[in-house]
Amino acid sequence: MPPTDPRKRLPSADRRQQILEASARLFVERGFEAVTVGDIAITLGISRPTVYSYFPSTESILDALLDARLHTLLNRLEPLLASQPKLPPGSAAPNLIAPVFRFLLEERDTLTLLHSGGGPVFRARQHDFLREVARRLPLDPALPAHDHPHLLLIITTLLDSLAYRAANDPAIHPAELAHALSSFVRGGVRELLEHEAN
Structure with a gap:
């Protein structure tokens, strides 16, 4: 047709x-x-x-696009997180890094829209989206509660920034980057757990 x-x-x-x-x-x-x-x-x-x-205005168009796309993206993220097996202490967030990273890469256009510019309103939208992703990520209850907000901020910022970069830079190998990012987060979580144990 x-x-x-x-x-x-x-x-x-x-x-x-x-x-x-x-x-x-x-x-x-x-x-x-x-x-x-x-x-x-x-x-x-x-x-x-x-x-x-x-x-x-173009701002109102971008706002409408982000409303629809981010709502859909978050709804699609829920079953991905729910489908992950229960994991031993210290591994929940690190083991979710690769699947969430791959998921974000599949949303290249939405990620690009989220990073396409705009003023403070759109930066606030980006921050709200990352807070919603963080809210859905499970963290090990053995981690001290006062570390949760910082760890989630680090994880979601890395996921967002690196997925956007990988989606727009053909020189980056997404699978290798996902593995390195998972290892990086795993090491950080392990360090926090060891610090708390001492």
Whole structure:
């Protein structure tokens, strides 16, 4: 079936979705800061007022994209975490690193959108997303509770930054990076457990 002519009159929900999809492609290709409402309109062969009738700004488009994609991503992450076997003390978080890392790599476009630019509002969205990922990661109860927030911050920041880098740099070998990251976190958790035991 041939693709729909973007200039064709569409139902409102379809046009909105078309604008979101075209914007996502442009934000991923060029970065958020480099895309204007005019670029989106030209890509779709529609007028700028048509885009503005759905979204008041590129920021509102990015916000709508992140709402939908991050919600979906977090919902897809739940079964992955639930499917992992119960692990011995000290290994829960480190053994989840590789599966979560691979999962994030599969979400290249969403990761790229999350890193595509924007002001403080979008940095706050990125931080909120990472906090939600952290909330879902199990930590060993033997680790001191006061270390949990710092350890989760380190793990989620490493996962996010390295998955984004690996998704956009063909010179990086994701499997090797996932293994190195797991080993790095495992060593840190072991050190914390040993420190607590002394």
